Structure formats: C-alpha cells, structure tokens
Amino acid sequence: MKKLKIALTALTIFVSSSLFAQNNENSASGVERYAIFIGSNNGGKEHQRLLYAGTDAIAFKKTMSEIGGIPQTNGILLLDPTRSDLDDAMESVSSMINANKHKSKRSEFLFYYSGHSDESALLLGKSSYSYSELKAAITNVPSDVHVVILDSCYSGNFIRTKGGQKQKPFLVDDSAVVKGHAYLSSSSSQEFSQESDEIGSSFFTNAMLTGLRGAADSSGDKKVTLNELYSYAFSETLSKTENSTVGPQHPNYNITLVGSGDLVLSDISNSDSIVMLTPDLKGRLILRDKNGKLVSEINKLNDNPLYLALEKGEYGATLIGKGATLQGSFQLNSGKIYELSPNSLMPVAAAFHRLRGENPADKKSKDDEESSLADDIIGFHLDLSEEEVYVPVEFSLINNELSRGYNKRVVTSFSLGLLHSKVYKANGAMLAFGLNEADYMRGLQFSYFANRAAYVEGLQYTSIFNQAENLKGVQASGIFNVTKDMMGLQAAGIFDSAHDVEGLQAAGIFNVSHDLTGMQAAGIFNVAKKTRGFQAAGILNKADDFEGFQLAGIANYAGNFRGCQLSGVVNIAKDSPDGLVQIGVVNIAGEYNGVQLGLLNISKNGILEFGLSYTSNDNLRYTLNSGAKSLYTVLGASVARENAFGKWIDEEKDAFYIAGLGSRLCVDKFNFDVEWLANFVTAKKDDATIEKEKAEARAKGDDEDDVFEYKTHFFPSVRFSIGFTPLQHLQFFGGILFAIEYEKNAEAFEHTENKLKIDASDMKLYPEIDFGVRFSVN
Numbered sequence: 059m060k061k062l063k064i065a066l067t068a069l070t071i072f073v074s075s076s077l078f079a080q081n082n083e084n085s086a087s088g089v090e091r092y093a094i095f096i097g098s099n100n101g102g103k104e105h106q107r108l109l110y111a112g113t114d115a116i117a118f119k120k121t122m123s124e125i126g127g128i129p130q131t132n133g134i135l136l137l138d139p140t141r142s143d144l145d146d147a148m149e150s151v152s153s154m155i156n157a158n159k160h161k162s163k164r165s166e167f168l169f170y171y172s173g174h175s176d177e178s179a180l181l182l183g184k185s186s187y188s189y190s191e192l193k194a195a196i197t198n199v200p201s202d203v204h205v206v207i208l209d210s211c212y213s214g215n216f217i218r219t220k221g222g223q224k225q226k227p228f229l230v231d232d233s234a235v236v237k238g239h240a241y242l243s244s245s246s247s248q249e250f251s252q253e254s255d256e257i258g259s260s261f262f263t264n265a266m267l268t269g270l271r272g273a274a275d276s277s278g279d280k281k282v283t284l285n286e287l288y289s290y291a292f293s294e295t296l297s298k299t300e301n302s303t304v305g306p307q308h309p310n311y312n313i314t315l316v317g318s319g320d321l322v323l324s325d326i327s328n329s330d331s332i333v334m335l336t337p338d339l340k341g342r343l344i345l346r347d348k349n350g351k352l353v354s355e356i357n358k359l360n361d362n363p364l365y366l367a368l369e370k371g372e373y374g375a376t377l378i379g380k381g382a383t384l385q386g387s388f389q390l391n392s393g394k395i396y397e398l399s400p401n402s403l404m405p406v407a408a409a410f411h412r413l414r415g416e417n418p419a420d421k422k423s424k425d426d427e428e429s430s431l432a433d434d435i436i437g438f439h440l441d442l443s444e445e446e447v448y449v450p451v452e453f454s455l456i457n458n459e460l461s462r463g464y465n466k467r468v469v470t471s472f473s474l475g476l477l478h479s480k481v482y483k484a485n486g487a488m489l490a491f492g493l494n495e496a497d498y499m500r501g502l503q504f505s506y507f508a509n510r511a512a513y514v515e516g517l518q519y520t521s522i523f524n525q526a527e528n529l530k531g532v533q534a535s536g537i538f539n540v541t542k543d544m545m546g547l548q549a550a551g552i553f554d555s556a557h558d559v560e561g562l563q564a565a566g567i568f569n570v571s572h573d574l575t576g577m578q579a580a581g582i583f584n585v586a587k588k589t590r591g592f593q594a595a596g597i598l599n600k601a602d603d604f605e606g607f608q609l610a611g612i613a614n615y616a617g618n619f620r621g622c623q624l625s626g627v628v629n630i631a632k633d634s635p636d637g638l639v640q641i642g643v644v645n646i647a648g649e650y651n652g653v654q655l656g657l658l659n660i661s662k663n664g665i666l667e668f669g670l671s672y673t674s675n676d677n678l679r680y681t682l683n684s685g686a687k688s689l690y691t692v693l694g695a696s697v698a699r700e701n702a703f704g705k706w707i708d709e710e711k712d713a714f715y716i717a718g719l720g721s722r723l724c725v726d727k728f729n730f731d732v733e734w735l736a737n738f739v740t741a742k743k744d745d746a747t748i749e750k751e752k753a754e755a756r757a758k759g760d761d762e763d764d765v766f767e768y769k770t771h772f773f774p775s776v777r778f779s780i781g782f783t784p785l786q787h788l789q790f791f792g793g794i795l796f797a798i799e800y801e802k803n804a805e806a807f808e809h810t811e812n813k814l815k816i817d818a819s820d821m822k823l824y825p826e827i828d829f830g831v832r833f834s835v836n
Contacts, residue, residue: 089127089162089163089164089165089166090132090155090158090161090162090164090165090166091126091127091128091129091132091165091166091167091168092128092132092133092151092154092155092165092166092167092168092201093119093122093128093132093133093134093151093167093168093169093170094133094134094136094144094147094148094151094168094169094170095115095116095118095119095122095133095134095135095136095170096115096136096137096139096144096170096171096172096173097111097112097113097114097115097116097135097136097137097138097172097173098111098112098137098138098139098171098172098173098174098180098181098182098183099111099112099138099173100138100174100182100183101173101174101175101181101183102174102181102183102184105174105181108173108174109258110172110258110259110260111172111173111174111260112137112138112172113258113259114172114209114259114260114263114264115135115136115137115170115172116135116137117259117263117267118170118172118263118266118267119133119135119170121267121270121271121324122168122270122324124328124329124330124367125270125271125324125325125326125328125329125367126270126323126324127324127325127328128168132154134147134150134151138182138183139182140182140183140185141182141185141186141187144182144187144195145195148195148196148198148199151167151199152198152199152200155167155199155200155201156200159200164202164203165200165201165202165203166201166202166203166205167196167199167201167203167204167205168205168206168207169196169204169205169206169207170207170208170209171207171208171209171210172209172210172260172263173209173210174210175208175210180192180208180210203240204240205240205242205321206240206241206242207242207266208241208242208243208244209244209260209262209263209266210244240284240321242288242291242309243309244260244262244263244295244309256352257352257355258351258352261294261295261298261299262291262295262309264294265290265291265294265295265298266287266291268290268294268354268355268356269282269286269287269290269291269294270282270287270323270324271324271326271329271354271366271367271368272326272332272364272365272366272367273290273354273356273364273366274286274287274289274290274291275326275364275365276289276290278362278363278364280325280326280327280365281322281324281325281326282322282323282324282326283321283322283323284321284323285321287323288309291309292308292309295308295309296308296309324367326365326366326367328367329367329368330370330392330393331367331368331369331370331390331391331392331393331394331395331396332365332366332367332368332394332395332396333345333365333366333368333373333388333390333395333396333398334363334364334365334366334395334396334397334398335356335358335363335364335365335366335398335399336363336397336398336399336400337361337362337363338361338399338400339358339377339398339399339400340358340359340360340361340379340380341357341358341377341378341379341380342355342356342357342377342378342379343355343356343357343358343375343376343377343378344375344376344377344378345366345368345373345374345375346373346374346376347371347372347373347374348371348372348373348374350374353368353373354366354368365395368390369390370390370391370392371389371390372387372388372389372390373387373388373389373390374386374387375387375388375398375402375403377400377403379400382405383405384400384403384404384405385403385404386402386403386404386528386543387545388402388543388558389558389573389575391573391588401512401513401527401528402527402528402543403513403528404498404513404515404528404530405483405498445466445467446466446467446468446469446482446483447461447464447466447467447468447469448469448470449461449464449468449469449470450470450471450472451470451471451472451473451474452468452470452472452473452474452479452481453474453475454473454474454475454476454478454479454480454490455475455476455477456476456477456478457478457480458475458479458480458481467481467482467483468480468481468482468483469481469482469483469484470483470484470485470486471484471485471486472484472486472487472488473487473488473489473490473494473496474489474490475488475489475490475491475492475493475494476490476491476492477490477491477492477493478490478492478493478495479493479494479495480494480495480496481495481496481497482496482497482498483496483497483498483499484496484498484499484500484501484503485500485501486500486501486502487501487502487503487504488501488502488503488504488505488509489504489505490504490505490506490507491505491506491507492505492506492507492508493505493507493508493509493510494508494509494510494511495510495511496510496511496512497511497512497513498511498512498513499511499513499514499515499516499518499526500514500515500516501515501516501517502516502517502519503516503517503518503519503520503524504519504520505519505520506520506521506522507520507521507522507523508520508522508523508524508525509523509524509525509526510524510525510526511525511526511527512526512527512528513526513527513528513529514526514528514529514530514531514533515530515531516531516532517531517532517533517534518531518532518533518534518535518539519532519533519534519535520534520535520536521535521536521537522535522536522537522538523535523537523538523539523540524538524539524540524541525539525540525541526540526541526542526544527541527542527543528541528542528543528544529541529543529544529545529546529556530544530545530546531545531546531547532546532547532548532549533546533547533548533549533550533554534547534548534549534550535549535550535551536550536551536552537550537551537552537553538550538552538553538554538555539553539554539555539556540555540556541555541556541557541559542556542557542558543556543557543558544556544557544558544559544560544561544571545559545560545561546560546561546562547561547562547563547564548561548562548563548564548565548569549564549565550564550565550566551565551566551567552565552566552567552568553565553567553568553569553570554568554569554570554571554580555569555570555571556570556571556572556574557571557572557573558571558572558573558574559571559573559574559575559576559578559586560575560576561575561576561577562576562577562578562579563576563577563578563579563580563584564578564579564580565579565580565581566580566581566582567580567581567582567583568580568582568583568584568585569583569584569585569586569595570585570586571585571586571587572586572587572588573586573587573588573589574586574588574589574590574591574593574601575590575591576591576592577591577592577593577594578591578592578593578594578595578599579594579595580594580595580596581595581596582595582596582597582598583595583597583598583599583600584598584599584600584601585600585601586600586601586602586604587601587602587603588601588602588603588604589601589603589604589605589606589608589616590604590605590606591605591606591607592606592607592608592609593606593607593608593609593610593614594609594610595609595610595611596610596611596612597610597611597612597613598610598612598613598614598615599613599614599615599616599625600614600615600616601615601616601617602616602617602618603616603617603618604616604617604618604620604621604631605620605621606621606622607621607622607623607624608621608622608623608624608625608629609624609625610624610625610626611625611626612625612626612627612628613625613627613628613629613630614628614629614630614642615630615631615632616630616631616632617631617632618631618632620638621638622638622639622640622641623639623640623641623642623645624641624642625641625642625643626642626643627642627643627644628642628643628644628645628646629641629642629644629645629646629647629656630646630647631646631647631648631650632647632648638652638653639652639653639654639655640652640653640654640655640656640659641655641656642655642656643656643657643658644656644657644658644659644660645658645659645660645661645685646660646661647660647661647662647664648661648662649661649662649663650662650663650664650686651663651686652686653685653686653688653689654684654685654686654689654690654691655685655689655691656685656691657691657693658682658684658691659684659685659686659690659691660684661685661686662836663836664684664685664686664687664690664836665683665684665685665686665687665690665722665834665836666683666684666834666835666836667682667683667684667789667832667833667834667835667836668680668681668682668832668833669681669682669683669694669791669830669831669832669833670830670831670832671791671828671829671830671831672699672828672829672830673696673795673826673827673828674813674814674825674826674827674828675810675811675812675813675826676698676699676811677696677697677698677699677811677826678696678697678698678699679694679695679696679716679828679830680694680695680696680697681693681694681716682694683720683832687721687722687723687724688721688722689719689720689721690719690720690721690722691717691718691719691720692716692717692718692719692720692733692735693716693717694715694716694717695713695714695715695716696713696714696716696737697713698713698811701713713739713740714737714738714739714740714809714810715737715738715740716735716736716737716738717735717736717738718733718734718735718736719733719734720732720733720734721733727782727783727784728780728781728782728783729780729781729783729789730778730779730780730781731777731778731779731780731781731791731793732776732777732778733776733777733778733779734774734776735774735775735776735777735795736772736774737772737773737774737775737797737806738770738771738772739770739771739772739773739806739809739810740768740769740770740771741768741769741771741808741809742767742768742769743767743768743769748765748767751765752765771803771805771806771809772803772806773797773798773799773803773806773807774797774798775795775796775797775798776795776796776798777793777794777795777796778793778794778795779791779792779793779794780792780793781832783834786834787833787834787835788831788832788833788834789831789832789833789834790829790830790831790832791829791830791831791832792827792828792829792830793827793828794825794826794827794828795825795826795827795828796823796824796825796826797810797812797823797824797826798821798822798823798824799821799822799823799824800820800821800822801820807822807824810824812824812826814826
C-alpha cells in the first residue's frame with residue numbers, strides 16, 4: 059500500500075489537464091482524438107491462442123466512441139493484424155491528423171493493445187513488433203499527446219498466461235521516458251497478465267472498461283480521469299489476481315506530461331443511458347446483461363451516488379451487502395437515468411448444501427438461536443441485524459401492540475391485523491381488515507381496504523387499493539393497483555398503473571405503465587410509454603414507443619412504432635420508419651416503410667394523391683391513391699363523360715366504383731404502377747324484376763316500398779401505368795386497364811360500355827386506355 063500511495067502521488071504531480079479534455083467541450087477546446095485498437099489472440103505456434111483479446115479491443119473501441127470522445131471515423135480496429143497492418147494503421151492515423159490539423163488546436167492519439175508479448179516485442183501471429191519499433195512508430199504519429207495502454211500476457215487452463223519471459227517491459231523502463239506521453243501497462247516487469255473465462259475478458263481491461271464507464275469516478279463529477287482510472291484498475295486487477303495460480307498482477311505506468319490539472323478519459327454524461335447507484339446502495343454490486351454475461355462488478359463503499367454509462371437493455375443486479383444478498387432486474391432505456399437502490403432489489407435465499415460429516419460451524423452460540431429460528435421458519439437465510447426481531451406470528455389491532463415493545467423491525471411468517479398491521483419482512487401471509495404494510499413480502503397480502511409493500515413476491519389482493527414498489531407475482535384489486543416495477547400480473551376493475559411491467563395488465567377501464575414488455579388489456583383505455591408486446595383495448599391504445607401489436611375498437615396511437623396496429627377506425631404512429639403494418643379505416647404515420655391498409659393512408663414518405671383521367675371508353679376516372687409506395691390503397695369511380703357533372707346512374711350508362719391495391723416503382727422522375735382493382739356497378743333492375751320482388755314482399759306482409767330497385771355487380775380488373783413528374787406535386791400519366799369477364803359476373807358488363815374486347819378461352823378481357831393527371835399532397 060505504501061508503494062501504491064507513492065505511485066499515486068507521483069501520478070498526481072505529473073498528469074496534465076491538456077490531455078483528453080472533457081468530451082462535451084471538444085468543439086470549444088478544439089481537441090480532435092484518434093485511436094488504434096488492437097486485439098491479437100494469435101501469438102504464434104509457441105503460444106496458446108487467447109480467447110478474449112479481440113473482444114477486449116472491440117469493447118474498448120466501443121466505450122471510447124460512446125463516452126471517450128473518439129468518433130468512429132477516427133478509430134481504427136485491428137484484429138489479429140500483421141506487422142504491415144499495424145504500419146498501415148499508423149500511416150492512416152498520421153494522414154488523418156495532418157489533414158485535420160487546421161481544424162483543431164490540439165490532437166490526441168490513443169494506442170491500445172491486447173494480446174501476446176514476450177520480453178522485447180508484441181507477438182502478432184507469425185511476426186513480432188519490437189518495443190523499440192513500436193515506440194518509434196508511436197512517436198512519429200504527429201499528435202500533441204500520446205497515450206499508450208498495453209494489456210499483454212496470459213496464463214494456462216482456466217486462467218491463461220499472455221506470453222512473457224519475465225524481463226522488464228519497455229512500458230516501465232525509465233529510459234523510455236518521452237515528453238507528452240502516458241504509458242499504462244497491465245502488469246509490472248516481473249509479472250504475467252491474465253484473462254478469465256468467468257468475466258470473458260482480461261482482468262486489467264475489464265477493470266479499465268468498468269472504470270471508464272463510471273466505477274472509477276471517485277470525485278462524483280461524472281468524469282473519469284487518468285489518475286482515477288489507474289487507481290481503480292490497480293486495485294481491481296490486484297484484488298482479482300492475488301489468489302490466482304499465476305500470482306498477483308500489479309498494473310504499472312510511466313507518465314511524462316507537461317501541463318496542469320488531470321487527464322479526463324471519459325465523460326459519463328455523454329452516455330445515452332445511465333444507471334445511478336443511490337447513496338444508500340453499498341456493497342459488492344454485480345451487473346449482468348439479459349444473457350447472463352458479466353457487465354460490471356463494483357465495490358461501492360461510500361455514501362455518494364455513482365453514475366454508470368451502460369448500453370440500453372435489460373440487466374440483472376446482485377448486491378452482496380453486510381448480512382444480506384439482494385437481487386433484482388431492471389430495464390435501462392435510451393435517454394434515461396435509472397436509479398438503482400436497495401429498494402429496487404429483493405432478498406434472496408442462500409443456497410443450502412448438505413455436508414458429509416460434522417460441520418464445526420454447526421456449534422451455535424446462544425446469540426445465534428433467534429437468527430437460526432428465523433432461517434428454519436422463513437425458509438431462507440437472512441441474518442437478523444441488531445435492529446430486527448423475529449416474531450413467528452404477529453397480531454395487531456391498530457398498530458402492532460404486542461411487538462411494538464421490542465423497538466425493533468419485525469420479521470414474521472404470519473401477520474393478522476384488525477385495522478392495521480405493519481412489519482419489516484413477512485414470509486407467509488398478512489391478513490387485515492384495514493391496511494397491511496410490509497417492506498418485504500413473500501407470500502400473500504390480503505386486506506379489505508389496502509395493501510402496501512416495497513417488495514412483493516407472491517400475491518396482493520384487496521377490494522380497494524394495492525401498492526408495491528417492486529412486484530414479482532400478482533396484484534388483484536377491485537379498484538386500483540399501483541407498482542413501480544412489476545413482473546407478473548395486475549388485475550383491477552377500474553385502474554392499473556405500473557412503472558415497469560413484464561407480464562400482463564388487465565383492467566375494466568384503464569391501464570397505465572411506464573414501460574411494458576408483455577400485454578395490456580382494458581375495456582376502455584391502455585397507455586404505455588414504451589411497449590414491446592401487445593395492447594388491447596375497447597376504445598383506445600396509446601404507446602410512446604411500441605414494438606409489438608396494438609388492437610383497439612376505435613383508435614391506436616404510438617409515438618414510435620414497429621409491428622402491427624389494428625383498429626376499427628384510426629391508427630396513428632408519430633414516427634415509425636420500421637413499422638410493419640397498420641390496418642384501419644384511417645392510418646396516419648410519420649416516416650413509414652411498412653404497409654398501410656385502410657380507406658385513407660397518410661405518411662410523410664408515402665403516396666397521397668388525387669387523379670383524374672379520360673379513357674378510351676369515353677369515361678372520366680376519379681381516383682384517390684394513399685399508402686406506401688410498395689403497397690397503396692386505390693379508391694375511385696368511373697363515369698360516362700356526359701354524366702360526369704350530372705346523374706351518375708341512369709338506364710343507359712352507369713357509373714362504377716373502384717377499390718383496390720397498387721404498387722409503385724420509382725426511377726428518377728418516372729414511376730411504374732400496377733393496380734389490382736375491384737369494380738362495383740350499381741344498375742337499376744328491369745321493371746319485371748322489380749314488380750316480382752314487390753309482389754313477394756306483399757305476400758310476406760312486408761312493405762313493398764322497402765324493395766331496393768338497384769343491384770350492385772362486381773368485376774375485377776388490372777391496370778398498368780407509367781407516370782412522369784415534372785414538378786413536385788404534379789404528375790402526368792398514361793396506362794392501360796384490363797377488365798375481366800367470366801361466367802358469374804357477365805351481367806355486370808351489360809351496364810358498362812366497352813369498345814375493345816379480347817376473347818380468351820372461358821373469359822373475356824376488355825382493354826381500356828387512359829391518360830390523365832395526378833396531384834400529390836406529399
């Protein structure tokens with residue numbers, strides 16, 4: 059520890075604020091950053107192939123791109139490179155820096171390497187790159203600042219050794235001091251560097267990445283400096299390797315920088331999604347992604363909040379604290395800060411292992427009896443603190459009269475209250491006529507009036523009101539349910555509300571959730587800020603962000619939309635470039651690349667146009683096309699020219715109405731359309747038919763005036779057209795339509811005038827040519 063303090067003191071003296079200025083101030087300070095990230099699993103035939111050097115390099119590049127101020131275009135990633143690949147990368151970075159020098163006041167260069175090395179060189183497969191050559195190549199990069207991070211060496215079986223002949227590496231060679239450089243190494247001159255299958259990374263790089271994402275921020279300013287990062291990486295790497303078979307690993311450094319202040323390596327505030335560890339969260343925190351992969355392992359001991367920059371997604375958290383282990387899960391959303399506190403987690407059962415033989419630890423002192431009794435009855439191990447007392451059965455009239463005398467927090471298996479019962483932890487059941495309250499509840503909470511629990515694993519049931527901070531199970535209420543987090547089911551006759559939901563919400567009137575993964579069902583209304591799953595409502599569905607399926611009797615609304623919207627009347631998607639399908643009478647979307655099926659379809663990048671054309675059968679055609687270019691809806695009518703501004707239906711020439719689907723291919727200012735159409739002709743029946751139907755109505759006792767004198771006939775058609783758009787909202791087009799007659803629809807053509815006919819076996823085709831103009835709204 060004495061050596062570490064001396065090292066950190068020296069580090070503080072030499073580090074300069076001219077390095078890596080804060081990310082969000084880059085444009086003001088005129089700093090441009092560049093980097094080369096190398097991952098080399100292959101160290102040649104004499105060395106065991108590594109597993110995680112490549113993924114470490116990828117992760118380092120991603121982290122520095124997100125919060126380290128290195129744009130993707132300025133970072134070069136090399137996986138298992140050759141000497142020439144590395145030389146080419148150095149030349150490329152140098153060219154970029156020279157080309158952009160006039161755009162910035164200062165340029166900074168980061169070189170990261172993870173892979174094999176020996177006493178004198180990096181091992182790049184069949185070739186090597188000596189430290190002296192590497193030093194010269196880095197020095198020749200024309201940047202104002204050079205930062206070098208080398209993570210090289212690994213060890214055998216579970217922990218592999220990264221090369222190494224136990225000679226002093228150049229990174230900590232005092233003769234290699236270069237002005238304006240910062241060198242960090244993963245181990246000292248006489249040690250190996252190690253990687254682990256358990257964390258899927260090298261210990262040093264894992265500590266560096268965890269530190270860069272916020273764990274190393276000891277000052278609490280949401281920025282990680284070189285001083286902070288080295289201190290954190292040193293402690294974490296040493297603690298993880300001190301009991302390994304290879305031996306402890308001590309990261310080292312050599313820094314000669316000119317300036318004042320400290321080097322900022324990452325800015326947490328630049329992250330799109332952040333987790334805040336609250337001041338009251340203390341202990342060893344383990345974070346894993348939804349696939350169980352370790353993301354971060356942090357030992358938080360102080361009372362300050364800690365901010366971590368993580369990718370959006372689902373995470374599992376385990377907090378190993380003094381006397382208890384807590385677990386839970388949370389959803390980290392884009393643009394949000396999630397507060398992770400002990401209240402977000404639940405106590406977990408300790409694993410029980412039967413011993414073959416006597417365990418000396420079985421000898422319990424008298425002071426252990428109360429805790430042991432709790433373990434046996436509760437069914438999980440949770441050490442009772444000095445502030446807690448275990449009461450097997452808790453009785454309460456108004457305010458826990460029997461246990462109140464202990465002046466401690468009550469842990470119980472069964473609570474029975476008349477008007478009110480309040481306990482700290484319950485593992486079993488809580489019954490009350492009025493109000494049940496528990497911080498931790500496993501089992502059943504039942505009351506006539508209300509239930510309240512910070513954490514629930516089981517069932518809450520009441521006639522009026524349920525409230526839970528975190529719920530894994532079921533909430534059932536006649537009136538109202540509220541949870542901050544939920545995994546399971548909410549059911550209420552009137553109203554459900556949940557901060558996060560993974561499961562099902564069901565209400566007779568109204569559902570609200572901050573984030574939903576499963577399903578919402580309501581008789582009237584559903585609201586979800588983000589939805590991945592299914593919404594169903596009798597009236598309206600609303601989701602700010604949506605990935606699944608919306609079904610409503612009246613309307614669907616989604617701020618962002620991917621999936622399907624199905625409504626009896628209106629679908630609205632505010633921004634939906636990746637949407638799948640909208641089905642309704644009216645569909646409205648922003649940028650939309652999916653399918654819209656309805657009478658009226660509106661989107662920013664779709665088709666919404668009115669058309670008028672004159673046909674070879676002396677008809678005028680009126681059309682409305684709306685929807686996506688890949689598939690749009692056609693509505694329209696065709697009427698004889700002389701009837702266009704008068705009576706559309708007469709005994710001689712009848713109008714027909716059009717509905718169908720079309721698809722368009724656009725090439726510059728030209729478009730090619732094909733449309734599949736259903737045509738409906740409404741014609742007056744002949745006098746004999748009308749009289750016959752009236753006679754039948756009189757015979758049945760019906761009013762003969764109810765007999766409809768017109769009949770609708772159907773025939774299909776297909777249409778091909780070519781359009782030209784000289785102006786943004788104006789299009790000229792021409793096309794040919796083929797009406798199709800077959801045995802069952804022949805009567806329809808008795809009421810249309812066709813000048814051309816093609817006999818084709820059992821059907822007839824009636825070609826019709828038209829020319830016209832379209833007016834586009836988009």
